[in-house]
Amino acid sequence: GEWTLGCFFTRLVQEELNWLEFCAERLVGAVERYVLVQQVRQQGKENKINQGQLITMEKMAAIGLLASGVAHEISNPAGYVRSNLGVLEGYLEDFRNAMERIEKLLGEKGTAELVGEWEKIKKDADIDAAIEDLGEIAAETKEGIERIITIASNLRTFARNGGKERKRFQVQKCIESSLTMVMYKYKSxxxxxxxxxxxxxxxxxxxxxxxxxxxxxxxxxxxMNGSGIMTIRTRFEDDWVKASISDTGPGIPPELQEKIFEPLFTTKEPGQGTGLGLAISREIIERHGGKLTVDSTPGRGATFTIWLPPLAEEE
Ligand SMILES: Nc1ncnc2c1ncn2[C@@H]1O[C@H](COP(=O)(O)OP(=O)(O)O)[C@@H](O)[C@H]1O
Ligand SMILES: [Mg+2]
Structure with a gap:
């Protein structure tokens, strides 16, 4: 087919975008898994493990090992995609400047025939549209790679802290900041x-x-698949600080209500779920001296409740 500059660049950038999307998905999974490994290590140290937990933990450790390898593999290409993108943007700017100079020159000294030829060249290669698109695509791609790099560096922070840092905090504040991040994606x-x-x-x-x-x-x-009511409550009952999230989705059949907490159990398509969210969540809450429970009547939604021990006023 006919070679055009716009076409070439657009395809080049689209390929990078696809690749970035692929990496972003993998990385999010990797973050979840990485947290699991940390928890397995912690539990191993605390040394109060039964046989069932041991099998679960081995499964987690294997996944974690794989994930940290994947994370490592990703940070290197993410770095060169970012720097290539910078170079690409520089070339784009040079290219734009050169075009402007040609236009100016033609405007001042060009014959009608030359100007006509130039217009035809631009039209054939769809250059004006390409230049307009390229700026936008570059900006979007840059945002994507920055996000990937941020996640990768968060991963390193996790590794350093290992979730050991403890302090006094308000559950409601925690809810509000989590909510901001989640509703950004699911608000509609x-x-x-x-x-x-x-x-x-x-x-x-x-x-x-x-x-x-x-x-x-x-x-x-x-x-809830995009429509329903999500209710978030905080309560202080029976000497427990409780935070619950209720939805009006399909609910969970009784025979699955324990199974959903197992690592890798998921009913979602790949890319939608890793089956690790609830396993990690329960681990975290239990390490805080609390518990994570579910209450659901199929057809009438589900309520997940976090129970945490209160901190006495004077502590
Ligand atoms: N609010 C909910 N309503 C219905 N089913 C749920 C809900 N939360 C979790 N589940 C079920 O539990 C499974 C495991 O959840 P999770 O551990 O977070 O992994 P993932 O979300 O990656 O599938 C889900 O695949 C889903 O079947
Ligand atoms: Mg989940």
């Missing part, structure tokens, strides 16, 4: 009900508890 069609009552502070790692809340919110949003 989902009605949000926030029903917060005052609860005591808790002790732990707010980033980890935030991760649990996000898992539950994403699950709720996915279960």
């Amino acid at each position: 069609g989902i009605e949000l009900v926030q029903d917060y009552r005052p609860v005591p502070d808790v002790l732990g790692n707010p980033a980890e508890v935030g991760q649990v809340l996000m898992n539950l919110m994403v699950n709720a949003a996915q279960a």
